Structures are given as C-alpha cells and as structure tokens.
Amino acid sequence: MSPDPVRIEARFLDGRTEVRLLIRHPMHTGRERDPDSGAPIPALYIDTLIVERIAADGRTHELLQADFGPGIARNPFHHFAFGGGAPGETVRVRWRDTGGNEASGQTVITA
Template sequence: MAEPIRIRATLKGDMAEVRVLMGHPMETGQRKDSDGKLLPLHFIQQVTVRLNGKTVIEGQISQSVSRNPLFSFRFKGARAGDKVEIDWLDNKGEKNRAEAAIA
C-alpha cells in the first residue's frame, strides 16, 4: 500500500499554489541493497492534476525525479474551496490518489 499523498493548496491573490508530496522510493535501477544486489527500477511514471474535476496538468516523469517526489504547481483564477485531485501511476502499475480543497 502506497503512502498517502500530501497536498497543500493555498491561495495567493487569485493564484493557487499547490504543493504535492508523494511517498515513493523512485528507484533508479542503479542502487544496490546491503547484499550488493541491484534494486529493480521502481518509479512513478504519470501524475495527473485536476481542478474541480477538469484535468489541468498531465505529467510524465522518470526515475530521475528524487525519492519522495515533491512538486509545486500553480493555477490561475482559483478560489477557496476549489477541489484539487492528484493521481499517480508507477511502472509496476501501483497507483495512488488524493484530493484536497484550496484553503
């Protein structure tokens, strides 16, 4: 079970800044465990951001994104209470989603 996604969405004037923290190992396939065995590639590939049900950002990412990915996104014309939804899907088909209201 994936760790919960943390979302912090705050208004600055009419712009919303959304910070998203995803718990994920983002293994590059180049790291070794304590026994010297290579840890297999395991990383988030797709991230979708929706605002009030409408897709506003479609992201594709690689194993080059840091462990426990942290993103910031910005929306124009957002209001307090607007719903932000985040989905991710990784290379093993694991997925996670979360939603939060803009504060």
C-alpha cells in the same frame, strides 16, 4: 508504501491557487543495489502524474500531466500555481508507477 503516499496543500491568494505536493515514493532507478545482499534493486518509479481541479459545479479540469523517468528524486516535491480556482473547490492528484501501483489524494482549496 507509506499509509499516506500523497500530501497536498492548495491555497487561493490574489486570483491564483498555489499547490504544494509531496509524494512518498522510493523512486528506484534500477541502478541501485541492496546494501545487505548486493542484489540489484529493480526500477520502480512514478511514470505518470495527473493533477486536476474539481470546480464547484462538479466539472473536472486537468491542470497538469507529467511523464516522469528514473531521474526524479525519492519522495518528489512539486510546487506550482495556476490562475483561478476558488476556496472550497478541490485539487486532486493521481499517480501511477512502473510497477502498476497507483495512489491519489485530494484537498480542498483554502483562502
């Protein structure tokens, strides 16, 4: 995995927060073959994604929970918005893949 497996930006504008998220992950479907040996590459893909907002008072609010399958592209990019949030609050992302690997990242919401 890349040393920076989650890149995230969050920007507050006109009463809503827009989030852009890039997850570096190979997202192997289990149907691919190694180009050198021809051996099958085992399935390894993100199966759970959770996005949370940590408010100024420290409370955590779950914004999104997604269950993925092998049909999601390598290095998935997600772009969404939610009502509310505020500059200075935090957006945190966590994911887990079918191999038990986990990663997280967070950013502060900017104006």
